[in-house]
Amino acid sequence: MKLKTILIGILMLSLSTQGLVAQQTQNLAEKLGYDKDAKLLIIHADDLGLSHGTNSAVISAFNKGGITSGSIMVPCPWFPEIASFAKTNPKADIGIHLTLTSEWENYKFGPVTSADLVPSLQNKQGYFYPTVEAFGAKANPAEVEKELRAQIERAMAFGIHPTHFDNHMGSVMVNPAFYQILLKLGHEYRVPVLAPKDMLLAAAPQFLEQIAKDNVLVDHLFMLNQAPVAGNWLQPYREFVENMQPGLNQIIVHLAYDNDESRAVMIHHDDFGAQWRQNDYDLMTSDKMKRLLSDNNIKLVTWRQIKNVMYPANEQ
């Protein structure tokens, strides 16, 4: 028995060493079956579950191939609707958009955790803080961890197998301790965490090396932050795509139909408002976007592929 255990141990060590050697010799693109200079791109919709107008636009965009990936806000009231889509479409590339802020004026949500266990995450009204600054000033790390775990566990209880974790409004970036919690949970649940190289270099350069050692980094992340002038919604995306470098890239989009519900959710928000989200939906599902990607030889990839590289199923 003992000998057998030792032999299995040696075998596993050998397999794992082989894996390590292979990992060192192949870059991500090669591991995914592409040339090593391939420009890989994830087109990712944020805020799934936020509202019905978001869910229906996102589902349509998945069906039309306009996005490769998306992530779900578990605390939102429309979470069950998108969870049901995720469960009945297990191939859809869906992660968890871990949420610690509630930014809209008339439409609010709060912690999944029992409220008295996470007082530092709530304003006086019992909802999440509306801004990253207010969240950063009040939140305590143990409560952040408790709430992130509760969101992950609820998503899994709804039958979701998340392909990745990311974070609403980048709130965890406000404090390196919060981001470390996210990374820790990623390793614990064997789920990749969005680790944007550009942003980490700016926000936490001291951790970059360590993070890069244990995670697949997104080399370049693009998210529209300002509405393009003269209504040319394609232009900033074209600029990013035409200048894209080899490696792993991600575009974050915000999709929703511009209808009564969306306009009421996003009232007084021109940025990331209802019209903005309709524009993103229209562009991502358009032929001109598809042409832009193929003209520039962009390889669309998913977080599930990254997950399979970081956490191969046979190692589970």
Add this chain to the structure above:
Amino acid sequence: MKLKTILIGILMLSLSTQGLVAQQTQNLAEKLGYDKDAKLLIIHADDLGLSHGTNSAVISAFNKGGITSGSIMVPCPWFPEIASFAKTNPKADIGIHLTLTSEWENYKFGPVTSADLVPSLQNKQGYFYPTVEAFGAKANPAEVEKELRAQIERAMAFGIHPTHFDNHMGSVMVNPAFYQILLKLGHEYRVPVLAPKDMLLAAAPQFLEQIAKDNVLVDHLFMLNQAPVAGNWLQPYREFVENMQPGLNQIIVHLAYDNDESRAVMIHHDDFGAQWRQNDYDLMTSDKMKRLLSDNNIKLVTWRQIKNVMYPANEQ
């Protein structure tokens, strides 16, 4: 000091005895300035705060004089929107629709109280139970009281001065102990509670006399429970109005615009669905409904008027 206290005591007793005598000699209609045989009617919209499509239809119906009253579901995500309307329209007759169930398929809400303090009110997913039966089988009275208090306190923290309390899906009627809690809270907060004579006679005849002693009863309550045949939405309402008896009557309506959001909230519910709610909205804001009421000499009243009778401001 002691004599002064006794004198104030005697004075208060005397005022209260006078009040009692006046109460015995005038019926509700007379106290509200009508003939004693007047047919009083509250037209009441339920489910305020449920969704944006509900809030906007209800606000429009208030503005058009199609309803006299409404009540708010505090646990719903759109509560802040309707709370803001209530705060900026202090004359609008708005109460609290105390909520202990979450019946829609893809759109969910749960307790306002910290979740671990009210485990008996939540299903495995952490939301309220979808049916009154499941709620009734699991809920414990101390937790029901805790949650009702939390909803009242949150509403008041948002600047709402509720004119009445009622209850979503009649869930508290499942157990006399629950309904007693509601009545107790009404007296404590000096807010009238919907006490429908017909229903109480059927559900808890043993309590009727006691309830009648301490509360203003609604003599006849009408709520559409089945869609009228051949699309004649007016017909059941006309029947109720034409047969209305003197005393206090209430019609409960469910208003929302039949749009994407409403259809998604109410998916798989024909009864009380999106089309149903649009029909109620259309009818309540129509000229034919107004004509029906005036032809039958119906006096529209509000819960605020009942509140002023039950709890005169000078007794507060």
